Amino acid sequence: MTTKYTKDHEWIRVEGDTATVGVSDYAQHQLGDVVFVELPDVGRTLEQGKEAAVVESVKAASEVFAPVSGEVIEVNHELEGEPAKVNSGAETDGWFFKIRLSNPAELDALMDEAAYKDYVEGLQ
């Protein structure tokens, strides 16, 4: 299983032709306490770099962008009752949705874990 990251702080964990998507631990820390998550509908087609979900903290709403294109096959319903999971488990049980990739080559443009770590360090 490989995990890749976007410059906008989404992560994607690929397993064959499907993948799980969420926001990084750095992102949840920047957001502060998450109070609401607006997830995409199952069946929705997502385009790489376009809005996929919305995460609301106490102060403001932030867009979550699709790291790759594909179809939403599952969403994390636990976030409806427990949005704080995004804070406590951003890269684990705070996942947002699962996607069937329509163009796996899009993954090449994303950062691996080491590159993302360097990128985040550069921001601080």
Place this chain on the structure above:
Amino acid sequence: MTQSPGTDSSESLKKTPLHALHVELGGKMVPFAGYDMPVQYPAGILKEHQHTRARAGLFDVSHMGQVRLTGDDAAAALEALVPGDIKGLGERRMRYTLFLNETGGILDDLMVTNAGDHLFLVVNAARKEHDVAHLTERLKGRAEVELLDDLALMALQGPDAAGVLARFVPEAADMKFMSYLPATFDGVPVVLTRSGYTGEDGYEISCDKADAEAIARALLAQPEVEPIGLGARDSLRLEAGLCLYGHDIDETTTPVEAALEWALSKRRRAEGGFPGAEIVLAQLQSGAQRRRVGIRPDGRQPAREHTEIVDEAGNRLGEVTSGGFGPTANGPVAMGYVDIGRAAVDTPLTLMVRGKPLAAKVAAMPFVPQRYYRG
């Protein structure tokens, strides 16, 4: 994920006397009204908010304007600018009032205290330059206006605030709500008021800027006290149903539209003599066209400032002016203006959030019970 805009160079922003302390405490610094201020500390907005209602929170509000008005005629002179009873304000008593313009719109909201030999005003940070110029121009010859920018201001709010402050100023415990007391704190002169912006019991502490850090550290050393940032200050006042100037009230809103009729003192309603009196008094008589109301979205999605409010047919009824998540209310809370016919509590509303209709209802404010000191 969308990222916050890059922070202004903190070199161009002003700093309060507690700036270094905020940074030391791990404050996340953001620009506010030209100042570099902590929006939160490592605890986060949710915990800071809840802590204030459970125990005691310490806020730096030194960015606000502290103003002294002196002159035998100061109270009468100030009445020319506000609809409140200032001449009848007892010594060491304070009240909330509004600077109004000629059309009855609100120029700022403020606290006025009768400090005996002067009037002591606290005005919003974003309006202090405007307010001082306004006072200076309009009170010319009748009173002296002085912006006290060598002072700091802190707020200690929450059910434990009185017990904490009494360790340093024993007389603070007996202060009535909305009263004023000059005192000493660890040998240093301070001015206390029992008032605040959270709906909880609490105090505001004015002191010389050189003494601010020591006082703040002494309070933060108390087990009940945590530092609280502007993010929680906003969620606390929103739950309390209190207005934020520039958002819920501004030059286009009258006190009647803003549901602040209680700030129009009885004698002033009868006598007039404040800016926009004709318009405001007419609205008192026959009602205004719109009203500021509390709004509770159904579900858990917040509706924020500028969210359009519509009816079932999609006709515009008004707009949200403040909105977010209420940690104590345990759900989204908001306030905004609606057509007068839709202002009754429990009226259903539709909020257009990111292009989608969200069901909501008019709700009574405050969203959380007020716990001002009535002892």
